[in-house]
Amino acid sequence: MAPQRKNKKKSLSRKQKLQERSKIVRATGKTNAAPKNVLAIVPSSMPTPSSAPGWIAYEVAFQLLAPLHIGWRKVGSLMQTRPYVTARNMWGALTARLARDRAEVEGRKANPQDYRSVGEEVSKSLSFTYFFPALVPDPLEALYPVQAADGPVYGRGRLSFELFDYLLLDTYASTALDAQRYAAEEDSLHEVEMIRPRTRPLDGTSLGGQYGADADALGAPVYLVGYVLVRDGGPRGWYDAWKRLQIGGEGRYGWGRVRLTSCLQTTSTKKLFGLFDLVDLTAERPILLAGAQGPALAHALAVKFDEASPLASVTGTVEPLVGRETRVDEKPGFGAIPSQPRICWTPGAIIPQGACIAIGHYGIWQAYSG
DSSP states (O other), X not given: OOOOOOOOOOOOOHHHHHXXXXXXXXXXXXXXXXXXXXXXXXXXXXOOOTTOOSEEEEEEEEEEOXXXXXXXXXXXXXXXXXXXXXXXXXXXXXXXXXXXXXXXXXXXXXXXXXXXXXXXXXXXHEEEOOBEEESSSOGGGOOOEEEETTEEEETTTTBOHHHHHHHHEEXXXXXXXXXXXXXXXXXXXXEXXXXXXXXXXXXXXXXXXXXXXXXXXXXXXXXXXXXXEEETTOSTTXXXXXXXXXXXXXXXXXXXXXXXXXXXXXXXXXXXXXXXXXXXXXXXXXXXXXXXXXXXXXXXXXXXXXXXXXXXXXXXXXXXXXXXXXXXXXXXXXXXXXXXXXXXXXXXXXXXXXXXXXXXXXXXXXXXXX
């Protein structure tokens, strides 16, 4: 009797895997499994008709699966992270994923022109808020900074800076090696600060007993919560890319991986982060109304930039906001050109008298006069 031949599993290309995965998601409506005890509410396709007028807002939660580093500044040998994700980081992560997906369908690698054209599409039809860490997948529980007399506090519960730092931030040390000397390269030792994918144990802190026994003993899962506003259905294929983002720096080491756990349409009567009214979703950019003595939850212009007006009478700190841009027609290389700096109030700055605000490109707030 002839021996039975084992069926060899045919290996699929990445393009075929993407196509198969899309079929499964469309058929079942399921993405990656949700974390334990958390209901994943992720539609298989964005329920926004392409003909829908104006902007439509969705509240979003990602679970962190790996450390997250959002580049801020260097202090000694420490590369500090911002304690939130800027809208520009969200724009960049989605642009990179979407450009690669489109190029891969065509059987090639994405080039700088792909990134630039896709980035322009994303900027025109999507608007992002900043995303903040939270211990539950709910924007109302976001741990956003609020400027106080003794420094920043976080969230509507006003978590102290010391407790926020202890629970959510950590560092990773590394160095480059000199193979000829079998030793570390001189001056190469450095630390990279990160937002942890799981907090330190909550037991013994003011949050102990609030998130369950596992969180007390092992730490609570960390989420990134915020909003995305969509116009004209968004760029082609954006929502599938949205479910497979890698955000921030140190990506080659696996940092910045996230899982989309919810993406639900919100109504115009529901306040963003429980603080801001959506007052006009038919304008060129989404318009918010901030109440008096509320915090700015994004960088807000402190000085006029091009035709954009600054927010007046804000209390807080300012910083120049600069990024790096890829424009191969001007200078070859990724990120070869520094962006024009914007002088901004930092997130957490207090808006004493309230304001009508337009969410500009890259999520930067600017005054809106109508």
